[in-house]
Amino acid sequence: MTMNTVFDALSHPIRREVLELLKRGGMTAGELAENFPVSKPTMSGHFAKLKSAGLIRGENRAGHIVYTLNMSTLEEAVMGFMGRMGVTAADAASAVEGEAA
Amino acid sequence: MTMNTVFDALSHPIRREVLELLKRGGMTAGELAENFPVSKPTMSGHFAKLKSAGLIRGENRAGHIVYTLNMSTLEEAVMGFMGRMGVTAADAASAVEGEAA
């Protein structure tokens, strides 16, 4: 929930990629796990870390667990830090657009 | 240098705060170290990690080492990730401004 736990969660490439996958919408633990070359228990540990950082939410549906992205936590932590680093709105906009182009 | 090493470097609160201190300009290793409750060798390890991620540069001056921020590496990695997360320019701008307000 704090900035520390968010940046800690973001430090692993699998966890960042999970967030990217969830950008398009909710996915079950199993669907997510299919995208990575590690075991399901290992993925479960990654989900737990993302969840305790407040970056994803899990809801129980018919025996499956659907994970969804919690974008506001991500934005508050990351953009909050960038703001303290003196990144102006214009800087952020051009950096984001540069990447999109 | 890669996004992995950057996010790894950002995962420790001391290292993030070092970057914030360097926002205002170059500082020596000793000056930086004064701001944290850990030993100088420990700080040296943090500097090494920031440096190998390309987030700071160290230059030798008169027996001191002056560290300076490498903002472009930070922006490229962090805003690049946020861009892939679908954060639009407008989103980024409002998040940054919200923090500044």
Added chain:
DNA sequence: TAGTCATTTAGCGAATAAGCTAAATAGGGC
């Protein structure tokens, strides 16, 4: 109730991280 599928928990091992103290290195000043 038994069976099955999805997910997590438990327990383990290897690797990495983060802290410390003590010692080594590099420059500048006397």
Added chain:
DNA sequence: GCCCTATTTAGCTTATTCGCTAAATGACTA
């Protein structure tokens, strides 16, 4: 050349991380 200051390297300890397999849990189905 020798000392002093600044910084890093070496070596150690403890804690955490990340992966695994095997077992436990939870929920639906027949």
